[in-house]
Amino acid sequence: MATTTPHMPDTSRPPVLDAAELAGAPPHPLVEFWHYFRQNHGAVAGLVIVVLLIVVAVLADVVAPHAPYVQDRGAFLVPPVWQEGGRWDYLLGTDATGRDILSRLIHGARYSLFIGFVVITLSLTVGIAVGLVAGFFQGWPDTLIMRLMDVLLAVPSLLLALVVVAILGPGLFNAVFAVALVYLPHYVRLTRAAAMGELSKEYVIGSRVAGAGLARLMFRTVLPNCMPPLIVQATLGFSSAVLDMAALGFLGMGAQPPIPEWGTMLADAREFILRAWWVVTFPGLAILITVLAINLMGDGLRDVLDPKLKRS
Amino acid sequence: MIRFLLIKTGLLIPTFLGVTLIAFIFIRLLPGDPIELLAGERGVDPERHARLMAEMGFDRPYWEQYLGYIGDVLQGDLGRSIVTRQPVLSEFLTLFPATIELSVCAILFAVTLGLPLGMLAALRRGSTLDHGVMAVTLTGYSMPIFWWGLLLIILFSGILGWTPVSGRISLLYFFPPVTGFMLIDSWLSGQSGAFASAVNHLILPTIVLGTIPLAVIARQTRSAMLEVLSEDYVRTARAKGLPPWRVVGVHALRNALIPVVTTIGLQVGTLLAGAILTETIFSWPGVGKWLIDSISRRDYAAVQGGLLLIASVVMVVNLIVDLLYGLINPRIRHRG
Numbered sequence: 081m082a083t084t085t086p087h088m089p090d091t092s093r094p095p096v097l098d099a100a101e102l103a104g105a106p107p108h109p110l111v112e113f114w115h116y117f118r119q120n121h122g123a124v125a126g127l128v129i130v131v132l133l134i135v136v137a138v139l140a141d142v143v144a145p146h147a148p149y150v151q152d153r154g155a156f157l158v159p160p161v162w163q164e165g166g167r168w169d170y171l172l173g174t175d176a177t178g179r180d181i182l183s184r185l186i187h188g189a190r191y192s193l194f195i196g197f198v199v200i201t202l203s204l205t206v207g208i209a210v211g212l213v214a215g216f217f218q219g220w221p222d223t224l225i226m227r228l229m230d231v232l233l234a235v236p237s238l239l240l241a242l243v244v245v246a247i248l249g250p251g252l253f254n255a256v257f258a259v260a261l262v263y264l265p266h267y268v269r270l271t272r273a274a275a276m277g278e279l280s281k282e283y284v285i286g287s288r289v290a291g292a293g294l295a296r297l298m299f300r301t302v303l304p305n306c307m308p309p310l311i312v313q314a315t316l317g318f319s320s321a322v323l324d325m326a327a328l329g330f331l332g333m334g335a336q337p338p339i340p341e342w343g344t345m346l347a348d349a350r351e352f353i354l355r356a357w358w359v360v361t362f363p364g365l366a367i368l369i370t371v372l373a374i375n376l377m378g379d380g381l382r383d384v385l386d387p388k389l390k391r392s
Numbered sequence: 393m394i395r396f397l398l399i400k401t402g403l404l405i406p407t408f409l410g411v412t413l414i415a416f417i418f419i420r421l422l423p424g425d426p427i428e429l430l431a432g433e434r435g436v437d438p439e440r441h442a443r444l445m446a447e448m449g450f451d452r453p454y455w456e457q458y459l460g461y462i463g464d465v466l467q468g469d470l471g472r473s474i475v476t477r478q479p480v481l482s483e484f485l486t487l488f489p490a491t492i493e494l495s496v497c498a499i500l501f502a503v504t505l506g507l508p509l510g511m512l513a514a515l516r517r518g519s520t521l522d523h524g525v526m527a528v529t530l531t532g533y534s535m536p537i538f539w540w541g542l543l544l545i546i547l548f549s550g551i552l553g554w555t556p557v558s559g560r561i562s563l564l565y566f567f568p569p570v571t572g573f574m575l576i577d578s579w580l581s582g583q584s585g586a587f588a589s590a591v592n593h594l595i596l597p598t599i600v601l602g603t604i605p606l607a608v609i610a611r612q613t614r615s616a617m618l619e620v621l622s623e624d625y626v627r628t629a630r631a632k633g634l635p636p637w638r639v640v641g642v643h644a645l646r647n648a649l650i651p652v653v654t655t656i657g658l659q660v661g662t663l664l665a666g667a668i669l670t671e672t673i674f675s676w677p678g679v680g681k682w683l684i685d686s687i688s689r690r691d692y693a694a695v696q697g698g699l700l701l702i703a704s705v706v707m708v709v710n711l712i713v714d715l716l717y718g719l720i721n722p723r724i725r726h727r728g
Binding site for chain 2: 227228230231233234235236237238239242243246247249319323326327330331332333343346350353354357360361363364367368371372375376379
């Protein structure tokens with residue numbers, strides 16, 4: 081401050097000038113964020129792929145050459161176009177009931193992305209609320225919540241999800257609920273740790289002295305300062321959610337056929353692995369590319385938002 | 393150290409009780425009442441139903457039932473499988489060696505490849521090798537392993553015909569199980585070719601299950617190594633004129649290993665979750681496949697027992713890792 085405005089007599093008072101009018105004023109946080117994010121080429125590539133996937137998923141009805149459920153009785157297990165016997169109307173071939181694989185993959189993007197989004201929104205919202213309660217009320221609520229989270233963490237994620245699905249019955253929505261529950265402890269722990277770190281800081285004490293109520297303290301004062309690690313965890317959690325949902329689908333406990341969910345498609349394709357490689361290869365490739373893109377993006381986000389965790 | 397051990401073990405008790413509570417609630421949350429569930433599809437007449445309810449204590453208050461359940465669990469009674477009528481614990485113990493064998497091989501595979509890869513990447517930071525390792529490990533980390541397994545089967549079993557598709561050993565060989573570990577048993581049997589067959593059956597499942605741990609370990613080693621390499625004591629060691637291999641192998645590696653050991657320990661949960669998928673793909677007769685089969689057969693007594701046992705295994709391994717961590721890093725131990 082003193083260097084840019086030498087004529088100001090009292091630097092301890094807030095600047096009279098609007099910050100943006102000063103030369104060398106800090107850029108808007110989003111601009112600054114983009115400046116750093118874009119230096120990570122992998123992260124930008126990940127972002128581009130994710131955006132493309134979202135566009136394809138939204139426009140699935142327009143983009144897909146065929147309807148995902150239509151069976152062509154004249155085209156069972158047609159290989160991809162570049163292989164002998166391939167046909168131009170089925171670019172990536174067809175499955176055992178004559179459905180176009182490319183179209184099913186495109187429609188499957190809807191399920192995978194939407195599922196990941198719902199899972200993360202669910203566990204992030206609940207996790208933040210529970211984590212804030214644990215952070216604000218030390219003592220028995222904190223102990224109870226954290227022991228409960230320890231219990232959830234003791235069970236391997238996929239097993240816990242399977243058990244929840246066994247209780248609720250297989251199906252898309254039950255699986256979403258199960259996976260959301262599995263990821264809950266991560267957000268609770270992160271929020272609690274971040275909130276406890278912030279609570280002792282002066283701005284929180286100041287706000288408390290100024291008479292801010294509990295809800296205001298929790299959500300307006302403390303929460304915004306806990307967000308960076310949560311955003312990073314949510315992005316990386318998104319990719320795990322896509323993976324776990326596909327695994328549940330593969331085990332027959334997630335989305336049920338004929339829904340073109342990628343994991344479910346793989347489960348259907350298993351019996352053809354030695355006869356028709358394309359039925360198996362493409363759904364998995366779609367999962368891999370999606371998860372990889374989200375992870376690349378998440379790595380970039382972490383480097384910018386949470387420099388402490390930076391992997392150097 | 394003993395104080396540290398006692399504190400760490402003591403902290404497990406509430407978690408263990410929590411897991412028993414989850415397993416206890418699990419059976420009661422399922423639609424239908426427990427007797428009908430346990431009877432399976434045969435069904436029971438109302439009179440027998442009432443008698444069984446009283447006999448098995450399902451008519452008593454929940455807290456009493458729960459105490460009874462804990463009592464049974466502590467005595468090693470986890471109930472009987474609905475399908476096979478065998479005690480759940482003995483079924484689990486028969487199958488568990490297969491899972492241990494697979495998991496140990498997978499973690500060995502991950503460590504023997506992951507550690508050197510991570511170290512090389514750190515030492516050649518910014519080089520093509522470094523970028524390559526990072527790209528490959530990120531792909532490995534993002535891998536849907538159930539698909540990865542299928543791909544490897546297509547390539548190595550289908551096209552090349554090198555490895556078998558499923559099972560632990562070729563049907564040509566038969567010998568009584570001694571340890572339950574196929575590698576050891578086939579070696580002990582002395583039959584020619586048995587050991588080779590067991591190894592051959594292990595290769596693909598090991599790679600599949602070890603892929604994610606490999607990626608995690610390589611990345612963790614790289615970042616731990618990079619951090620350590622910029623420390624003063626490494627610079628001092630270099631300045632003293634020690635040969636580079638000594639600086640890296642002794643001064644840097646020993647300190648870099650601390651976070652890596654924790655990472656390896658934390659992979660156990662991932663490994664057991666991965667075992668469910670890997671064993672399903674390769675028809676590997678371990679507890680992962682058993683759990684999936686039990687869920688699809690609605691054998692809920694087996695699922696309940698399996699849930700409790702697997703969670704206990706994870707807790708015990710995490711405890712061991714914690715203790716190891718205290719052993720190699722005195723700072724943790726003395727903080728309590």
